[in-house]
Amino acid sequence: MMLILKNVLQRAGLKQGELAKHLNLSHAAVAQIVNHGAWPRSLDNVALRMRILDYLRHKGVPDADSGVFDEVVKLGSPQRILADSADCPVPRPHGHTDLNQEESMLLRKQVLAPATRKHFGLFRDPFADDIHSHEDMFVSPDIRYVREAMFQTAKHGGLLAVVSESGGGKTTLMRDLEDRVTRENHSIIVIKPYVLAMEDNDKKGKTLKATHIAEAIMAAVAPLEKIRSSPEARFAQLHKALKESHAAGYRHCLVIDEAHALSIATLKHLKRFFELEMGFKKLLSIILIGQPELKVKLSERNQDVREVVQRCEMVELVPFDGARLDEYLRFRFGRLDKPVGDVIDASGIDALRARLTMTGTRRDRAETVSLLYPLAVGNLMTAAMNLAAGLGVPVVTADVIRGV
Incomplete structure (x- = not known):
């Protein structure tokens, strides 16, 4: 019908x-x-x-x-x-x-209308992606833990998987890691291989292969060397280059974004990269950043990648449940010297929390899924502010949130 x-x-x-x-x-x-x-x-x-x-x-x-x-x-x-x-x-x-x-x-990308800015007395969009330094980041205790786990892995070695829903702040943390390494003058080389339109199989797109990872490492630590043709010679050359770089005082961190799109074969090959050593020292730390599908691929039940799973620590960026949502909104509007209460009242915040919380059943068991991540919260708040301005109401209320 x-x-x-x-x-x-x-x-x-x-x-x-x-x-x-x-x-x-x-x-x-x-x-x-x-x-x-x-x-x-x-x-x-x-x-x-x-x-x-x-x-x-x-x-x-x-x-x-x-x-x-x-x-x-x-x-x-x-x-x-x-x-x-x-x-x-x-x-x-x-x-x-x-x-x-x-x-x-969930809403697609929303833009704060000029009339809305005037209505609420805002000169900038509080939810725009305008992070210019680590001071512009919202850092809750949960985010601080993931942030520190990434830095310690880059500095001291390890294999770490960072998992979050889309819009959960993974890319921001990756940028923060690079910024911190530079800002604090750490001798860490961050290596970021990527393939345009990366997918986990060649039918849907292009796969990131072990060869691409090796080429990215060589380009970072020994850019003037000509890469050997045979796989065995290339890997030996890579090992030698990492040893020389380590002896010069550098640490090396391989960061793979969108890691949920890695093929199982490439995930298995990561073990070989991770085991590159010089004496007792690991030459390469690895950070995988991806959506929840990465958690599924790195499941303990997946026998194909069990050797990687046994060596991999997994951390998750959790949604803004409970008081975290209030803290996030205070931080966002506080950057513009605007009290939250001047834009949204308590009923509106409760409605925002309820709107982005989904309750359902799985296998006859009740399950609650929270979508309270930065991107979703920002889009819904922006749409609600635009609607409130259009209606001429002073602040966003529960009725306005429900009307979006």
Whole structure:
């Protein structure tokens, strides 16, 4: 089934993307509404329908009435069935309930409108990616632990995996590590191999192979040497170059970003790099940075990489649960000398926390998944501030958060 709304949009020449932008929803969430009659569980459906009707009236659509939310059966007779979410829940596509809910919770990149800045007395976007030094970073006790674990691995050796959801701050910590090495004048060479469009198999993209890693190491520690052709000679040359660099007083840290896209074969080969030694000294420390798929690949149950797993410490960047969200918001607005209460009230913060917390079941057990990471929080707050400014309300409240 699909909503009559889809035909109305098509006849008026209006795109679903424009409606999504007006509603401050993701394209996926609007597509589920229009194409399947699947309304986001985390939003007030009545308020959302009113906003859609207001959009249609603003665009001059003549038949902008409640009938656009009726469903039409695509097969058979053109029977119309009223989709009343209270009495007759609309079935969602099988197997995608959690995905649809998460799509409706997360927004694409939001931009703070000039009118919003004026409304709240802000001269900059508090959630813009404008970190220029370590002092601009929000550092909670959890982040401080991961930050220090990365530095100690780079300085003293080890194999570390840093795992977080997208937008959790992994890239910021990687940049911070490089900045700290330079700022504190440590004799550490940070080596970052990468392959454009890296994937874990050659059908989806390009894989980062052990050869690429070896080339990146040689380019960092012995850039003038011509790399040997045979694999055995190349690896011996690499070992020799690392020994000479170590004897000159340098430590070496291999940092692989997007490590969840590493193939199993490359993960297995990391053991050989990690075991490069000079006496009792390890010549190369390794930091893997990736999304939760990396944790799955490095599972103790995965026999293919058991030798790497046994040597690898894993740390996770956790979401802003509990009071951490309040601290994060105070830090972000504090950088602009703006009290949090001047922008969002306590009910709004509670609603923000609830909006980005997903509850479901897995294997008949209740499970809560928090999406309270910097990127998701920033996008939702920006959208809510834009909406509050448009409505003319002084601060973001729970109703404003629910209206995004």
